[in-house]
Amino acid sequence: MPEAPFDWLDRHAEQRRRAGLSRTLRPRPADDPVLDLAGNDYLGLTHHPRVTRAAADAALRWGAGSTGSRLVTGTTALHGELEAELAALCGAEAALVFASGYAANLAAVSALTGPGTLIASDAANHASLIDGCRLSRAEKAVVPHADPEAFAKALAGHDGRAVAVTDSVFSVDGDAAPLAALAVVCREAGAGLLVDDAHGLGVLGEGGAGAVSAAGLAGSPDVVTTVTLSKSLGSQGGAVVGPARVIRHLVENARTFIFDTGLAPAAVGGALEALRVIREEPGRPVRTREVARELSERLASAGLLASTPDAAVVSVRAPSPEAALRWAERCREQGVAVGCFRPPSVPDGISRLRLTARADLTAAQVDAAVGVVVGTAPREPIGD
Numbered sequence: 446m447p448e449a450p451f452d453w454l455d456r457h458a459e460q461r462r463r464a465g466l467s468r469t470l471r472p473r474p475a476d477d478p479v480l481d482l483a484g485n486d487y488l489g490l491t492h493h494p495r496v497t498r499a500a501a502d503a504a505l506r507w508g509a510g511s512t513g514s515r516l517v518t519g520t521t522a523l524h525g526e527l528e529a530e531l532a533a534l535c536g537a538e539a540a541l542v543f544a545s546g547y548a549a550n551l552a553a554v555s556a557l558t559g560p561g562t563l564i565a566s567d568a569a570n571h572a573s574l575i576d577g578c579r580l581s582r583a584e585k586a587v588v589p590h591a592d593p594e595a596f597a598k599a600l601a602g603h604d605g606r607a608v609a610v611t612d613s614v615f616s617v618d619g620d621a622a623p624l625a626a627l628a629v630v631c632r633e634a635g636a637g638l639l640v641d642d643a644h645g646l647g648v649l650g651e652g653g654a655g656a657v658s659a660a661g662l663a664g665s666p667d668v669v670t671t672v673t674l675s676k677s678l679g680s681q682g683g684a685v686v687g688p689a690r691v692i693r694h695l696v697e698n699a700r701t702f703i704f705d706t707g708l709a710p711a712a713v714g715g716a717l718e719a720l721r722v723i724r725e726e727p728g729r730p731v732r733t734r735e736v737a738r739e740l741s742e743r744l745a746s747a748g749l750l751a752s753t754p755d756a757a758v759v760s761v762r763a764p765s766p767e768a769a770l771r772w773a774e775r776c777r778e779q780g781v782a783v784g785c786f787r788p789p790s791v792p793d794g795i796s797r798l799r800l801t802a803r804a805d806l807t808a809a810q811v812d813a814a815v816g817v818v819v820g821t822a823p824r825e826p827i828g829d
């Protein structure tokens with residue numbers, strides 16, 4: 446008897462289970478007593494009373510959904526306000542809000558490139574940038590990680606349009622891209638620079654203005670930045686920030702803008718209020734960076750191989766996918782949630798625990814988290 450069309454899924458799932466790579470969804474209880482170092486709420490704003498109140502008020506005023514695509518009925522006055530405030534924080538001419546950071550990345554990469562264009566893309570870029578490259582049908586060069594000379598080599602000799610694409614802070618190891626050097630390389634090669642600042646906005650730069658601003662590139666006519674509203678801004682959604690003509694082009698050409706329903710008013714209202722809180726409390730980004738440094742130093746001095754964080758992400762090496770999973774599980778049993786990265790989220794042979802710093806963590810909580818991660822560490826040798 447021939448196989449049913451989806452029988453292969455069971456074999457595939459079994460293979461992944463045997464390799465220790467199965468994934469399960471675990472609903473997070475409201476009021477979870479576990480200390481959260483797994484999420485991306487870097488500034489501790491997701492539950493900030495002003496932010497949740499603004500999200501609720503926006504839903505009451507504008508509705509639970511935006512009712513349509515941005516070009517039809519899905520743009521409210523709040524969307525415009527958020528775009529103006531995001532552009533102001535980043536020191537850019539304009540911004541455009543999308544339903545997610547993922548959609549913003551697909552839009553920015555695919556609408557600014559195309560057949561005949563060259564994209565030079567960092568090997569450690571986020572999946573959404575990679576998918577944007579695939580959608581673009583441009584020529585692609587995957588460039589060794591965080592290596593401006595490799596970018597220069599990839600861009601040299603191409604006489605058409607070219608764009609270099611990079612994360613600002615890499616989501617697994619928490620290291621920062623050499624943005625100032627990349628901007629020089631791009632300028633010399635006549636290429637645009639597209640930066641995904643998902644992990645930099647709200648954490649790096651003066652007042653949380655982001656990695657592009659921290660690199661002295663705010664307002665550059667040749668740099669386009671994408672951000673998410675779901676990490677430092679405690680909400681949901683994404684945006685592209687940059688020159689006005691780029692934003693105009695995206696409004697008219699980006700498929701994930703045109704054919705997607707506009708971001709829900711509650712998410713817009715929450716993000717907008719988060720931006721206002723950040724403006725009034727510029728100490729929050731500073732505290733997040735302090736907590737990240739503290740976590741990393743304490744883990745390293747306890748003998749664990751932790752990254753030196755450039756922003757809020759602290760990455761700790763694990764010996765294998767199975768060991769990483771067990772380690773994360775033991776941390777959770779002892780009251781601390783940490784991220785666990787295994788293939789295919791990271792390249793084969795690499796496994797990590799990921800701890801994320803938050804501005805609202807107290808010294809006692811940092812102590813407790815370090816104690817649990819160190820106390821549950823596997824005995825096998827660690828390295829990759």
Ligand code: PMP
Nearest residue numbers: 545546547571616643673675682
């Ligand atoms: N870029 C990076 C570097 C990310 O880490 C993420 C979120 N995991 C995204 C883009 C996607 O953003 P969003 O979750 O808003 O779709």
